[in-house]
Amino acid sequence: MTWRGPTYRMVDGERIGGAWCHVWRRYRPDGEYYLDDLVVFADGAISCGEGTDLAGLAELLATGWLAATDPEAPPLPDEPSKWASRCGEPLTPEGFLLEVADRIEELNERPTAGQRCWDAIRRFQREPDESNRALLRAAYLSVPPHLRIYVLGDMDRQDRPLRILLTNVGEAVGGDGPVVTAEMHQGVLDYFGRGDEGVESEQEQRAVRHSDDPSEPGRPALVSHETVYPQGWPEQPGLFMLRNDFPARIVFAGESYASVLHGYWALSAADASDRGRIRDAASGREAHDLGGRAAHRSDWPDVRLAVMAGLVRAKFTQHPELAEVLVSTGDARISYTGLSDSPFWRDAPDARGRNWMGRLLELTRSELVARRLLRPEETPASGRR
Known part of the structure; x- marks a missing residue:
């Protein structure tokens, strides 16, 4: 099932x-x-x-x-053994x-029968007496019968160690299995002990390999919504400053652009005249429309990510007030949504969504923070740049 x-x-x-x-x-x-x-x-x-x-x-x-x-x-044929x-x-x-x-x-995030069975195994390991073995038997039998072979997560032995442990010494496991001895019971306890040691070793190795993980939960994901302001951007646009069509003039590769969107689509064009028209477009959305209709450079699929990274970096390093907004998002994952951009750039609700804009914003944010740590005299709060 x-x-x-x-x-x-x-x-x-x-x-x-x-x-x-x-x-x-x-x-x-x-x-x-x-x-x-x-x-x-x-x-x-x-x-x-x-x-x-x-x-x-x-x-x-x-x-x-x-x-x-x-x-x-x-019906399935009867098993011979x-x-x-x-x-x-x-x-x-x-x-x-x-x-x-x-x-x-x-x-409901409550323990399942399989998890309760493992709790009973741990209890029996600590105190291997008959009362705990009875509790373990009850926990094992509460697991749906068709799922019991999976309860230990062992593809080779399946649930056989438990079946041995729950069979009395001198009796055959399941009627047609081996006759259980005290040594076999101890072997099962040793089996669980080796498994515990393996888990502990793996946890130690994971702690070493993942030692750079944050120790505290990060901020909730921040969703950057696409928006339209027909009457012009408000005086305090807030997080909408993160959008590529936000008017923030930047200089990149020797040219001046009214926004990241102007720069991206101008640089995508194969023809110089198209580049000029896109660069001088009245808005980012117009630049997007013009750039989408123009013939693209043949190498554009290979270089577009690097170009966008450079434009985003220029935007936030050349405008300290915008950098403040980006840094204020902390360590939140940035989900860049909308409909105008291709799924390569935005966070779409299917496998096509790559969210590269969100990733580039997070990378730029990290670079800004690192730069402030290494060169604190350049932070806006110091009054010196």
Whole structure:
């Protein structure tokens, strides 16, 4: 069973998170089954053509209105040996109900049956007595049967170490497995111990490799919205100063441009006359339109990112008041949105969105901060430049 998400529904203005999977449903008694979506929400509501809950889902499964597996699929052959089998238990309605209940716990950020099983393993490691082994057995059996082979995350041994540990000494695991000895129980404890050592070692290595990560959470993402001011920019445009069409005259590569957008599209043009018309356009938007219609330089796809980086750097180094606005965003991720720019530059809600403008703004911000740290006499607050 594969779960997908996220999804949600709104209840009284509150967003309720959810996830969904496929089930088989029929619309009339003794009718054919059709593939449908079963959606589970954090508040316990379940939707599959109609609203219900866990108890209602149990009834739908019991009466045959819903099925967790394809009813027309041929039954799987019996495994010759339960111990030697590499397959999990078959998915049953009861197991599916347990899995749905687990998904609700996960949506509420509460421990799932698998996580509770690991908690019981840790408890048994600390105190390997019979009472804790009984608790571990109960935790293991609460995992949906078809998912138990995955509970340890071990593709080779699957859940066999747990099955050994939960079998009494002198008994065969599952009836057809090896007869358990005290040494085998100790071997399982050693197995878990080696796993813990491996996890600790990996955590130590990660701490070393990621030692430059910020120790505190960063600021929430900052979204730079595209905007239009038909009557001219306001006296205090605030974060709209970050936009490429904001009028801030810059000098770049020996030419003067009224905005980053003027410079970018002028430099993209193959013909000198087009470059002049774009450079002298009345607004950034007009420069964009003219540049989009002009023939581009043949090397433009290869150099456009470097050109834009240089223009953005010129804008904020040549205008200290704009640099103050950019630096004030701290370490927030900058999402540069809109519709006018191509997905290469903006943060689009699909795989096409590269958000290169947001990245260049973040890079320039970092350069400005580093420059102030290395050359504090150049900061505007010092009164000297």
